[in-house]
Amino acid sequence: MPQLSAPLPAATRRSNGREILRLAVPAFGALVAEPLFLLADSAIVGHLGVEQLAGVGLASAVLHTAVGLMVFLAYSTTPAVARAIGEGQLGKALAAGRDGVWLALLLGVVLAVAGFVAAEPLIGLMGAEGEVRTFAVNYLRWSMPGLVAMLLVFAGTGVLRGLQDTRTPLVVATAGFGINIVLNLWLVYGLGWSVTGSAVGTSVAQWAMACVYVVMVRRNAVRHGVSLLPSWRGIRSMTKVGSWLMLRTLSLRAAILVTVLVVTAQGAVNLAAHQLAMTIFSFLAFALDALAIAAQALIGKELGACNAAKARELTRTMIRWGIGFGVLTGLLLAAVAPWVGALFTSDREVQSVLAVALWIVAAGQPVAGYVFVLDGVLIGAGDARYLALAGLVNLAVYLPLLAAVAWSGAAGGAGLGWLWAAFAVGYMAARAVTLGLRARSDRWMVLGSA
Template identity: 85%
Template sequence: MQQPPSHAREILRLAVPAFGALIAEPLFLLADSAIVGHLGVAQLAGVGLASAVLHTAVGLMVFLAYSTTPAVARAMGHGQLGKALAAGRDGVWLALLLGIVLAVAGFWAAEPLVALMGAEGDVRSFAVDYLRWSMPGLVAMLLIFAGTGVLRGLQDTRTPLLVATAGFALNVVPNLWLVYGLGWSVAGSAAGTSVAQWAMASVYLVMVQRNAARHGISLWPDWSGIRAMTRVGSWLMLRTLSLRIAILATVFVVTGQGAVNLAAHQLAMTIFSFLAFALDALAIAAQALIGKELGASNSVRARQLTGTMIRWGAGFGVVTGTLLAVAAPWAGALFTSDAGVQSVLTYALWILAAGQPIAGYVFVLDGVLIGAGDAKYLALAGVANLAAYVPMLVAVA
């Protein structure tokens, strides 16, 4: 049975702005890859290696957004705005504390982490530089996660879109100036991105402060609330950890295959991240809408919205997969002039294209389950996927 038009409007109201906001980080990496890629293969490979480590740290902390969104949305469904804003405040404090710890640890552990990945020579040096200069931006990214989660839970995805758009525009200019104008190489790319990330985080901090003040919510943290959020996010952390282990293991194998394969893998993963976050726009809408409807005890509408979003997700995956398959032979030239990297990248992108329809379906279900508070299933499924993937990876090592 065809869903009421109001369902479509409600989904689009959240998903379309979320699409723009979600692709901000991949756009940062696409810009970095395009700028660094023309410096040379070693620079691009080094950025790829460092990005894998950064994505692990950032990815493990994504629960700051994914646990905050449904918590705020459920409180909204109950009509408890004060409780929603308090949860958001605690999320921001948790993000700040975790960000500082991770940034300090990441700076001092950059060299051994890169060495552990098997990099040598110039690739190793460039990876360490990029990783260390990215640490200030890591704190900002965690604050962005928490702030974004608050606004999504409040059914506002338009503001994150505006912040992300401004942040991307700000990212390109300092990167070009630092990399080519001052000759900072990959360090300039990381530093420029960190500046843009802090500008974005500052906007969220101001918005959270103003909302809290407007509704009489203290800005001081509630440590019991922070502990509760950590417990809720633990399953999401396990889910993400299983995914990051699979990705890092893949990078380890590719690193042993040489700089050309590693550079091509970096570009392929950057494009994959772009598409994955784009598909995740529907998942974000699912988190907010399902959380709100279940908070209001409206399970019928929650099921109707789920069905609509599943169909949309699969259809969107078909579209993105088709476009990627067509663009694959020419995409490499946008990021590097090395013919070997371009050739390997073409085959990698065709493989990615084949998986897009399934990805669209799965991403929506991911959002639905997070919105419903069933993070435990997602975590256990992620561990099972890892157990199935590792033997296949070993076979091609």
Template identity: 80%
Template sequence: MPQTTTTTPRSNAREILRLAVPAFGALIAEPLFLLADSAIVGHLGVDQLAGVGLASTILHTAVGLMVFLAYSTTPAVARAIGDGKLGKALAAGRDGVWLALLLGLALAVAGFVAAEPLVGFMGATGDVQQFAVDYLRWSMPGLAAMLLIFAGTGVLRGLQDTRTPLVVATAGFAVNIALNVFFVYGLNMSVAGSAIGTSIAQWAMAAVYLVMVGRNARHHGVSLKPDWHGVRAMTKVGSWLMLRTLSLRLAILATVLVVTAQGAVNLAAHQLAMTIFSFLAFALDALAIAAQALIGKELGARNAERVRELTRTMIRWGLGFGVITGVLLAIAAPWAGYLFTSDAGVRSALTVALWVLAVGQPLAGYVFVLDGVLIGAGDARYLAIAGVVNLVVYLPLLVVIHQTKPDGEAGLLWLWASFALGYMLARGVTLGLRARTDRWMVLGSH
């Protein structure tokens, strides 16, 4: 029978904050890694910064496709916890970790071999191309670690623990900065040093998660050996989430293809703007992570009314948080460029992009929260189909910008208006329509 509990807005707020506040710190670790890399590399020159931006787009396209390792593990573990099945929860987490390791090793080898043709496909030439290849190849040793971090974080989120990932992420960020400065400037290794330092920091973080997941499993009598049926089931569930993520990454890749044709200045400014967007997106995604953990748990406990209350609360919070971050970004936009580059042209173009991004922040807050709610509910098939629809809406906007070829900063202005407003609006409509129904609310553990 469905469970019912008496809740108040204050208790909802406490539950959301208990998970969202630590999740915020953990989520921004990856964009903080990129911000640190951009700040360190940016002072080497425009070509180095543009090369790292291009390589980062390719790297995080591959990594982003694997985010299902966290997004499928969290609700699976949370549902089992809500249904009182701890052993099943830990087994799902273990299988997710094994899948992450296997995928990470395969992608690392493929990425090292294909680095040069991938960068060439993106349209880079000369020094920008060489710097991009160097950064991409030296990032490959850390790729498996990045996927293990996804899986390990997903397990802990499902167990309603977002504080431990915060501690791990904070330590990893500090180590990353120290190593990057040492390799880039101390050993004069340029962009390769930045990639090596980040890879080492990521493996240190992954080791912590491996120890924690293994210790939990052994303590509760769960074997560390993979259940290949469970691994295959995780892959099947994740395939829809991968398609959903693929649509998001294709949108970002298509955007980079358009901005690459606008020249190195706009490409460098776009890389910085996209890094800041990622930072803010992960910050907003803290609410989405809370949604994934809480919605999964309450659906597992068959508490439909609680799910509805949490969804309404988090939508309000997402919109409010988007307004706050938008105002702060608009104020900071004219000065943000000084943190990353000494090139006046890049700073000026970045300011324009950030003002557009600031306007779209409330919409982004709404989108990220509803995305988290539906992921937590395991509504992966709808998310995948909606992602394809959103991409179909967005690509014609990019085609128009590419064909009309607006000059200088105007090109970046229209590009970011299409992405931060047009594309995000399409996502908001498709997610909002789904959330208004009850078809995504499947009760109990699977």
């Protein structure tokens, strides 16, 4: 078993820092570009009317729940490719990437067909009626072709990250965002296709991005003599890892969902403030996710190369950076908390309640930095089973805290403050403990072929 090694020389640590930044900075840009698709759709559709915007919002909630659960296509492909690169087996790496793309295509087709057929009852379950329901169904159905492309983009992005390339995904995401805006403006307003035009435009943009990745994967496979046909053994292996990662993601989304249910009972003001606080928390998470993506690629590569010492040193460096970034963003957020609400709403009560929540978010940022980095390290190591089981444990710890907030009947700033204390401090602390204990052991450091 690999043992905890002494820190590497200062020059080596500086080299590691440059390596992390080389992957993390472009990854951050790509992560920020992705949610801009939804913002662009909302901004363009918002000028059509309230019913259209509400319909798109409902359909997007359904669509992005499905897409969020499929993010394992990137998270399982990256470490598989990176580990093979570390072993010095480019052909094996490209074969793993190819199998990830095929799995994305198969899952995408199944989900797209199911979504198209079930669009009406799914939207009905959300309680939509009248024109809102009609617009929601139209948007969801015409988004289904793009769903296939979105999953291909996940897999393609995972391949490139595993190959230690995060710049190309940034370029592709930026170009896709530009195409999306142009197409949506033309289809929605130029051709008068309403919300259908927005869905079609986004689907076309997603396919343009997917084609870039598919062509790149195909070209590399052909160049290095790797068959384009899938290996069913490889796909089964991806599915096994992916199922654990899906369970991990499901536990995270369940925590967020039950939080929304509790805050909804606190009234419209707290619900609005919570939505803004979660938006800010999520934006700050993008930077931490960039470090996590760098961790996935680098840790997978070094474990594949049987370089336990460097994997440890990279982990230590990224933990320091994650906590340091959390301290920095926490201080900045605490300083602007009383005034940042004015950027989003003119309601003084929402602004006041939001400030309380943001102070709690600020206090929890160092813990969040630690958690996000270790999550990426363990994903890069292929420790998906532990992450899934730990996610269930964390959820079991969080639910009683949330129940206590609900039973307290606290409202206003106190109610939202306790809610965010449960989430940003309690839940994240539980994640920190489960991930930290695992990282301190050697059980996740499987060297060579996983």
